[in-house]
Amino acid sequence: MATVLKAAPISQQIVDDLAKQCSLLKKDGCIPCLKVILIGEHAPSVIYTRNKKKFMESIGAECEIIKLAEDVSEENFLNTLKTQAKDKSVHGLFVQLPLPKHLSHIDVGQLVPPEKDVDGFHAQNLYKLMAGDKGENALLPCTPKGVMTMLKHAGVSLEGKSVAVIGRSLIVGKPLSLLMTNYNATVTMCHSKTSNLKQVTKSSDIIVAAIGRAKFINSEFLRSEGDQILIDVGINHDSDGILCGDIDQNDVENKCALITPVPGGVGKMTIVSLGQNLITAATNQLEK
């Protein structure tokens, strides 16, 4: 049986650390503050932002959700964003995606100042990642950062490892590939046009599935040694409507060494990474 690497114990330890750091920042007169701009009533977005607010408050930080109407004008939206970007009491800022159609041409990640970019999508933060940063100077995108945190807590070194990252999104696959390369892993960036996917996954020490297809990766993608590490970034629903990942967890559980579950795995770490980025951003801004 594979070791199931759950997020909860890792998360709890980090939450305790973040609460301590937050308390120290407050002693220095800095109350870490996150602002989230939420447009409209898109149900999952409402839940996500509420969870983020709860999490930030649980570590002692402030979090305000700024609600704008679904039909907010581009001008009003951009003005709201600019006001928050300039406000020195705001340390972290992001716009909850997806945007309504009439605003979807805006690349909001680029409008948040890089030092407040707790989502890690500003060009300047991603550039640092390209330039070799492991997160010392850049605010890292939350999901890739969460994956790295889990691997670190599991004692998995990336040095010299081969990794198949499946899914080339700007949110997960591409930044995670760069980050793992910076940690001396040899990464193959796979995607829907990869012609020899099973050959790549079988020859990889670590497989990261971030494609958004329910149970796509099964035991046919694994080698027979049972020594592989599987990271499941997917959050999907199967044909019975049950929450599942990109990996067919039942099928692989006896055929790998370690696996992150869904739910209770990488997904849970994203919000933890956001909290870490907020505390880092507040600390950096205090030091300036």
Next chain:
Amino acid sequence: MATVLKAAPISQQIVDDLAKQCSLLKKDGCIPCLKVILIGEHAPSVIYTRNKKKFMESIGAECEIIKLAEDVSEENFLNTLKTQAKDKSVHGLFVQLPLPKHLSHIDVGQLVPPEKDVDGFHAQNLYKLMAGDKGENALLPCTPKGVMTMLKHAGVSLEGKSVAVIGRSLIVGKPLSLLMTNYNATVTMCHSKTSNLKQVTKSSDIIVAAIGRAKFINSEFLRSEGDQILIDVGINHDSDGILCGDIDQNDVENKCALITPVPGGVGKMTIVSLGQNLITAATNQLEK
């Protein structure tokens, strides 16, 4: 015998195209103009900048080399850069590297406005590459762009191909990996810590060597079918002082399908890419 893919015929065709585009821009009142800031008398830098000037003039563009003393103060250097960055008659701008030690902490690529960044190293241009751009909107780094131009002229499609890119530099390896991924290749980003390099190269349709080690890649890295495409980005000198690439060209010439030579291969394309970027930059700035 492998096909040897030389730069000269490709380059000549592009030079002719660029001269036509340059002439059209002039009719619209725009004289494409490149400014190069050269600090000190570093011999290779003097030669490189002179060659760039010659090339730009050969397509009908202007090129001025702004020479600063080796011991120029940081303030004077930055002021010179700012003046050129603001000057609307300047369409392309870069600082010839390497910088003298007292300025080496400055990331000059970030100080050139992205629209004049003909070197393609500004965070905003690299971000576009991460976001999936193939060069439609971004100014691409010159060497990766040159590799793509050569492959295109040779009729090599990247769709579904497996590629081993060896060398993870910010100048070549990383942007080329992203660019090839955007063209639907499946890229493995290899480097000095890759533990199974021969296994990776043998299973790849295309091998790009960009590591800076004379004749490092030899026939032991190739599969026996003789069907692989080899791109040699290296510019080194062998133990006899003779110019050579990262690939042992004599050793592999009967064991691959296509190879770019050194000299006369990728190295020659870099300056062509720079010319293309200048004309693109001038065209974009005229359209604004």
